[in-house]
Amino acid sequence: MGNPMKIRAAVKDGVTEVKILMQHEMETGLRKEADGTLVPAWFITEVKAQYQGRTVLETQFGQSVSKNPYLLFRFKGGVAGEKITVSWLDNKGDTRSDEVSIAG
Amino acid sequence: MNMEINLQRRKALKTGGGVGLLALFGALGLLQSGVAFAEWNKTAFSAKTMDDALNALGVIVPENGAASIQLTVPEIAENGSVVPVTVASTLADVEQITIFVDKNPSVLAASFVLPKGTEAYITTRVKMGQTANVIALVKAGGKFYRTSKEVKVTAGGCGG
Numbered sequence: 001m002g003n004p005m006k007i008r009a010a011v012k013d014g015v016t017e018v019k020i021l022m023q024h025e026m027e028t029g030l031r032k033e034a035d036g037t038l039v040p041a042w043f044i045t046e047v048k049a050q051y052q053g054r055t056v057l058e059t060q061f062g063q064s065v066s067k068n069p070y071l072l073f074r075f076k077g078g079v080a081g082e083k084i085t086v087s088w089l090d091n092k093g094d095t096r097s098d099e100v101s102i103a104g
Numbered sequence: 105m106n107m108e109i110n111l112q113r114r115k116a117l118k119t120g121g122g123v124g125l126l127a128l129f130g131a132l133g134l135l136q137s138g139v140a141f142a143e144w145n146k147t148a149f150s151a152k153t154m155d156d157a158l159n160a161l162g163v164i165v166p167e168n169g170a171a172s173i174q175l176t177v178p179e180i181a182e183n184g185s186v187v188p189v190t191v192a193s194t195l196a197d198v199e200q201i202t203i204f205v206d207k208n209p210s211v212l213a214a215s216f217v218l219p220k221g222t223e224a225y226i227t228t229r230v231k232m233g234q235t236a237n238v239i240a241l242v243k244a245g246g247k248f249y250r251t252s253k254e255v256k257v258t259a260g261g262c263g264g
Contacts (some may be wrong), residue, residue: 015223026231028209028231030209045144045149046141046142046144048139048141050139054219055219056219056221056222057216057217057218057219057222058142058216058217058219059214059215059216059217060142060144060145060149060214060215060216061213061214062149062210062212062213062214063149063208063209063210063231064205064208064210064211064212064213064214064230064231064232065213065214065228065229065230065231066185066186066187066228066229066230066231067185067186067231069228069229070188070227070228070229071226071227071228072190072225072226072227072228073216073218073222073223073225073226073227074222074223074225075221075222075223076221076222076223077221085139087139087141089139089141095139097139
């Protein structure tokens with residue numbers, strides 16, 4: 001299930017800004033341990049943000065995204081108190097969803 | 105008695121059905137979260153060169169986006185493992201924003217589909233193995249635009 005994300009969402013002048021901090025190792029599959037063994041690739045491949053059942057951001061990640069990925073995006077609309085749901089899927093098939101209420 | 109048998113049968117059916125459904129959902133990328141994900145573009149994310157990545161994304165020749173794309177990256181990154189990248193655009197109807205690092209082992213870093221109502225403004229963080237160009241590709245009104253900026257990396261971000 002992975003570790004929980006930190007999500008902040010706030011609406012101002014009709015635009016909702018969403019900041020997401022995911023917790024994930026984001027292993028490239030190219031890094032070696034001290035003994036020379038290759039650490040297998042393990043990274044988030046997709047992230048989706050939804051508001052009131054509609055998708056507001058659809059993301060695909062590759063190995064170049066930093067450990068504990070950060071995302072910021074903005075969408076028009078969004079009402080204080082309503083929920084944003086963010087979900088990710090990694091290359092091992094693990095997935096996680098978290099939600100947050102939009103702050104006014 | 106009858107009732108009990110029936111209940112057990114139902115339970116068995118439910119369990120069996122559940123396993124089948126989970127496998128099916130897994131195959132569709134629809135997991136416990138109940139969220140359907142699109143298919144990850146393996147070809148594009150495995151591409152070793154910009155040309156291959158652009159081909160895999162169906163981009164022919166992007167137009168110069170220097171004036172219409174605002175790409176914000178640090179000039180010098182002391183830590184290549186966390187390089188902040190912001191891509192914004194003044195173009196109308198931006199549908200997609202894509203970020204590349206041209207000297208990384210896989211050049212495509214991240215791709216964003218922006219549904220109507222989502223603004224052309226994205227910030228994320230990428231790893232950079234060495235000094236390289238960060239390239240932003242924006243799709244707006246069915247056309248592709250491209251701009252890039254060099255980031256000098258003083259300590260690489262890919263370890264080992």
